Amino acid sequence: MNKTILVTGGTGYIGSHTVVALQEKGYKVIIADNLANSEKEVIYNIEKISHVLPQFEPIDLANEQACEALFNKYSINAVIHFAAYKYVNESVNNPLRYYKNNLISLLNVLNEMKKHNICNIVFSSSCTVYGTPDTLPVTETSPVKKSMSPYGNTKQVAEEILEDNCKADRHLKVISLRYFNPIGAHPSIKIGETAKGIPQNLLPYLTQTVIGKREFLSVFGNDYNTPDGTCIRDYIHVMDLAYAHVCAIERMLHMGSDINYEVFNVGTGKGYSVLEIIQTFEKVTGMKVNFQFKGRREGDIAQIWADTSLANKVLKWEALYALEDMLLSAWKWEKELAKS
Ligand code: UD1
Secondary structure, eight states, rough: OEEEEETTTTHHHHHHHHHHHHTTOOOOOEOOOOOOOTTHHHHHHHHHSOOOOOOEOOEEEEEEEHHHHHHHOOOSSEEOOSSSOOOHHHHHHHHHHHHIIIIIHHHHHHHHHTTTOHHHOEEEEEEGGGOOSSSBBOOOTTTOOOOOOHHHHHHHHHHHHHHHHHHHOOOEEEEEEOOOOOOOOOSSSSSSSOOOOOOOOOOOHHHHHHHHHHHOEEEEOOOOOTSSSSSEEEEEHHHHHHHHHHHHHHHIIIIOOOOOOEEESSSOOOOEEEHHOOOOOOHHOOOOOOOOEEOOOOOOOOOOOOHHHHHHSSOOOOOOOOOHHHHHHHHHHHHHHHHH
16 A cells, blocks of 8 residues: 655645655655645646645644644654744744744644654754854764754754654654755746745745846855855755655665664755856856845855765665756746746
8 A cells, every 4th residue: 555644844845846756656645734835736736747636734733733633634654844934034033933833843743643653754954953064065973053043943953852752762763854955946847946925045036036026136245265255055956855855755664774863964965156056047048147246144154065975875865966957947937937
């Protein structure tokens, strides 16, 4: 029988691509999402790609009763927990909203998993846990630094909550995936990143500028200690990131592991500067990016990229898409959005 995966936050950017990747592998998917930063239409777009409409529950997992009802309704083999707020700036201005939403939803999910004997969970963590790294690339044993934002701290605290629960319960299996910078869209261009309001992240702001929704892209800082002075990040195609979740699920469900709490970096292992992103975007799309240098953004680090050898070896996963594919698909998606 097909295994059933609960994908919380499954109508969101990374969640929706992961749902498609799971369906490709024959998993049955239930999405729980309160649509705080996504639209219900995403489930129909997923269906257009996979020809399977995922089960959808429009619930807020921070609501204990709603979470309980969800777990009572379905028989679930594993959970992928994406549902969380993700804006660094917003979290600085409203930390309570972030701690409440991101941590209470995780606690409610874990509590229900325990009640229903569900032992497998993949957690959406972030490279933000490394803060300003001492050495590059970062490995999973690089030190976790004091977080620069409440958002980042919710990821650190969540990892600690999961690790503590793994120590207390040997049956529980947790894989925390530390994402680097996901960009791009599904090759079908039927799903992609849809930021509500003004985008905070580089790619959606860049593509909105090129399509004419924004006047110019601000490049935050050109005086960093990097070759061209702009910040360096490890950008990964969202489908590569989605497949990492499938590999994590397969490891938990089919292979087993003696260690019940594992952490993996999910990036490409290559770093690109903001200027390199702009130049490559212009090259692959033939479009001009109107940008201006501005001051540094608070909380930004100069550079980070991943050592992905652990995920390559243990999860038997590797990133396949090149930067050009990521940027071209992001642009095609922006043009698709402009049609609606
Ligand atoms: C941030 C968080 C990360 C989180 C991600 C998703 C940190 C250190 N990183 O990643 O944990 O998962 O957001 O919300 O907390 N940039 C511009 N102009 C813009 C936007 C961005 O120049 O308009 C630059 C930034 O300075 C940065 C790079 O582009 O150097 C990438 O920024 P962004 O896409 O926001 O991702 P991060 O800050 O790396």
